Amino acid sequence: MAATAPFAKMNGAGNEIIVADMRGRADRVTAAAAIALNADQATRFDQIMAIHDARTPGTGWFIDILNSDGSGAQACGNGTRCVVQALGAETGLKTFTLETVAGILNAVEHDDGLISVDMGRPRFGWQDIPLAEEFRDTRMIELQIGPIDAPVLHSPSVVSMGNPHAIFWVDGDVWSYDLDRFGPLLENHPIFPERANITIAEVTSRDSMVIRTWERGAGLTKACGSAACAAAVAAARTGRTDRRVALTVPGGQLQVEWRADDHVVLTGPAEWEFSGRFDPASGAWQRDAESAA
């Protein structure tokens, strides 16, 4: 067994996150470890955020992101807030520069405990999402599910926030849609060669929305930060809302601002639950004595 690493079980607006401290070591959290941790009810999670030593001058840490099916992800807004809260508690810092495979992210912890993450610029080109075929206008693409003459969900907006998102607009209650049935079909639809995160969104005013998300590699979640960003950007881009939006997600509230400089800033909470140590190769784990249930 490799040397164990510390971890904290946290959540970001209900998005279940494991923050793993992999600093000072060369190994990575394996897909097998992720699958094993997710199979245990006590450590069930949506994403692992593995903190590694910095790779690039000017950044403090490199973050490797794994979904609960063991696949990698390029962005995780809620998980990034959890990383910031964990690092802030350790270092006393309030501002952070982190790197992921998708690029460099800046974040700040506010005095009220909320955390803002600059999620970078959205991308709209069909190759950027990516889509399997050319769509010149990604504000609305041809894709539908359900009976051909009465589709249940159709014509999503698609956006890359570093990771692929499809936003289906609905008029009624987002809870009246069978997202656990349609989610996997849409996530794995051939139009998305790298799969996609699937969100249904109801716009409730110029500055508010309700969303639910089926996450690529993780399934139904209580919150998905990059989906909140994608939905807010797509809503503003299609004229449905202004550029600053409050989003109600099943696990709480998130705020998104698509700034004039094209950067998208996600703000929300992060919460510590318990900590322990785990084996990054197998996922075998033990709770710390002081946070024993």
Ligand SMILES: N[C@@H](CCC[C@H](N)C(=O)O)C(=O)O
């Ligand atoms: N929960 C995340 C997004 C996680 C990554 C996603 N499942 C993917 O594979 O792209 C968030 O808060 O952004």
